Amino acid sequence: xxxxxxxxxxxGQPKITVLKITIAANTVMKWHSHPFPxxxxxxxxxxxxxxxxxxxxHYVQGEAIAETVDSIHRGFTGAEPVVLIVFYSxxxxxxxxx
Numbered sequence: 001x002x003x004x005x006x007x008x009x010x011x012g013q014p015k016i017t018v019l020k021i022t023i024a025a026n027t028v029m030k031w032h033s034h035p036f037p038x039x040x041x042x043x044x045x046x047x048x049x050x051x052x053x054x055x056x057x058h059y060v061q062g063e064a065i066a067e068t069v070d071s072i073h074r075g076f077t078g079a080e081p082v083v084l085i086v087f088y089s090x091x092x093x094x095x096x097x098x
Contacts, residue, residue, distance in 0.1 A: 013092060014089065014091060015089075015091050015092045016087065016089055017087075017088040017090065017096060018085065018088075019086050019088075020043075020083065020084070020085055021040075021083070021084045021085075022081055022082070022083050022084075023077050023081060023083075024077070024081050025077055025078065025080050025081045026079065027076060027077045028074065028076045029074045029075045029076065030074060031052070031072050031073070032073070032074065032097040032098060033068070033069075033070055033071055033073065034069055034070070034088070034097050034098075035069070035070065035090065035094050035098065036069060036088065036089055036090040036091070037066075037067075037089050038067045038069075038088040038090075038096075039064060039065060039066050039067065039086070040065040040067065040085060040086040040087070041064050041065070041084065041085045041086075042061050042062065042063050042064075042065065042084055043061065043083040043084065043085060044061050044081075044082065044083045045061065045077060045078075045080045045081055045082035046058065046059065046060045046077070046078055046080070046082065047059050047065070047075050047076070047082045048075065048076050048078075049065065049067070049073055049074075049075050050073060050074055050075070050076065051068065051073045052071075052072045052073070065084075
């Protein structure tokens, strides 16, 4: 994939956002969705992603997460905080999540 490969992912000027996110222990996040592709890497801890239909997937330290696009979901943590690096491939005019 070339450096300009993001041109085809969405209309408009592409924008890459990279965030280091820490989620506290025993946290249940709000339901949300993402308007464009994103992926994360679990630096430490464990995170469970739950879709509205009740399906879940559990991720632990060292695993990559390819999040859902335009699908309502939430994450929750256990007894330890979670630290993630998340890569969002969007455009300047769209928020990272709804």
